[in-house]
Structures are given as structure tokens and as C-alpha cells.
Amino acid sequence: MAEKDEMWRIFVAIPLPVPIKEALSAWCGEHKNRLAFAKWVDPEDYHITVQFLGDTRPDRVGEIGAGLSEAAAGIRPFSLEARTCGHFGRPAAPRVLWAGVEGAMAPLRELQQRVVAANEKLGYIPEDRPYHPHITLARKYKEGSRFDPAILKDQAPEFGAWTVEAMVIYRTRMRMTPMYEEVARISFQG
Template sequence: MGSNPLHRLFIAIPLPRVQKEWLSHWSRLLSERWSFKKWVHPSDYHITLQFLGPCTFRQGREVKKALKELVPQMEPFSLRIDGLGTFGVPHRPRILWAGVGGDRKTLHQLYSAVTDTVEPLGFQREKRSYRPHITLAKKYKYNDFPHETLEEHFRTDPAVCEWTVRELVLYETHIYRSPMYHPLATFRLGE
């Protein structure tokens, strides 16, 4: 029998439909102004908690079991979309992202709980500090990105930008599909 096929997995907070639609509207406006190689499909908007990488079916099952035991201890909490930012060279960013505000203290506690839970299963936490964000676009094409005036191009709306986080999702990545991320399992906080 052949070797186990590997699945590329990660654990994330999904965005509710209203916030996805709102960000999608802004992404369309920004894409008319800025040339990125790839704009993220609205169904793929999320806040990553832990990237797992290539996993066997058994590892995926162990992660599901561990998360199922963790989430009843975690309470729902409030987050909001908060501003724009970039990763990479300011004039030619790798990533354009929407920021995450709201109850960041609980978000960081959730991040720590998730990474502590999957670490014994062989998944190392990242060396760099946790920077929660929602990726909107990847790989700016030129060397003239207007990073100094980023905030002028984006207005948050408190009525739409805030939501209650009630679940975590274990996603599988399908590189050549759009949308690219497929939910494998959903875990309700506090249940």
C-alpha cells in the first residue's frame, strides 16, 4: 500500500458572512487602485491561530480530538476589523492585511491555548510573536506601494466590523482551487 497522503492543515478563526462581504467590498475597491498578484477569495478570509503544515490523516484526527477537548473551556469573545497594514518591504509588500482589534487579550489567550494543545502532537509554535491579521492580497507587483497613506484608503464601520467569535475551524489548503481553504471540522467555543 502507498504512503499516507499528506493534507496541509491550519487552525483559524473564520469570519462571519457579513464581515466577509464587507471586506470583499473593500478589496474590490482597493484592487482597482493597487496591483497585487493575488487577491484572497472572500470565502478564505480568516485569522490564523496555528499553521500545522503537511499532516497525515492520523495527525489530523489527533488535532481534532485535542481541539474538541480544548474548546469547552474557552468562552466566545468579541473582535473587530481594524485598519490596514502590510508585511514585507514597505514599497513592495508581500502581504496586504486587515488588522484585528477588539478583545485581543482573549485572542492571545486562545492562540496560546491552541498552540499549547497541538505542540505535544508534534506541531511547533512559530518563533516570531503572534500577529493576528486577515490576509487580503499577496505580492504587490511594483515598487511604489503607498504605504504612508494606507489608512486614507480604508474606513472601518463599527456597525459592521465587530463580531462575536464563537468557533474555531480546522482548515485544509487546496493550493490550486478557489476558494483555497476547505473547513474539515468546526469547534464551538464554550460547548
């Protein structure tokens, strides 16, 4: 049972199927020695963020889920593909290593806009930056290590395609592995 003052750090995301997680994990395992990131994401935590909501009382998850169900009305399952790799941050020391997302981007962007609009009605403030869907693989490049972006340009990995049938609300559990716990799921009915 949640404490009265307890807060959960939550976000809305597209979950990934096991075969995609396994392909991403295998690629990371092959490249960890050449890419000196301090923190590699646990494969169970791979996802595509739709919207970060932040600290939220647990008793609001039902209200958020109801808004997301309404936002998902009419959204049909759609296909995405995880492929290529890139990074955010300074080229010499990137903050994030990511796998790219391709495929049916129009439904994904529409979903993201609907999710943001639904959560804005509940008091959540939309981010100012443009939406860039991706799958975070690692964070915090180690200082003193030289990052060579050519390593990623030489790579054209294809991690696989899948049909997106739902979005979830994840709760972040700091210092736990896996770190993200699914607390609600909204299926796409079409």
C-alpha cells in the first residue's frame, strides 16, 4: 500500500517484445568494450518513451490511465523497427547511446501528441524539445575515454520489427534491476 506522501517517478512508454530486447542486448554486449559508457541499460528496461511525467502520487495512476485510454481511442496497432545507433550530447563525450526507431512514425507521433494533450489536462507540462523516439542503450560516457562517432557510423544494425499493440505506464524504482515496473497497460483496439 502506498504511503500518503509517497511519490512515484512515472512515464508513458512503448514496451518492446523479448526478441527485440535480446537483439539490442546482444549488440550492446558485442560493443561494450569499444564504447566506454558508465551505465548500460538493463535489457528488461528497454522501451520507447512517449512522455516523461515525473513525480506523481500513486493514487493518480488510475486517472492518468483513464486519460490515456481515451487518448488511445481509434489508434490501431502499428509496426515499428529498431535499427541504427546514435547518440545525444557532445560528440567527444555523449550523454546517451541509443537505438533508432523507424517504421510507422505517423501513428507513433500522433499517439505521442494525444498522450501529451491528455496529460496536459491533468496538469503535466509538455516538454519544449521536439519528440525524438529512441531506445536508450547506455548513459554517461566515461570522462577520459575517447568516443569515436565513426564506430556508430560503421554500424547499421537491424534489431528487428514488431507490432506495437499497447503503451504502458512505468514506475522508476531507483537502484533496482530492472529499474522500471509496469503499473498500467493501455491496449490499442483500433
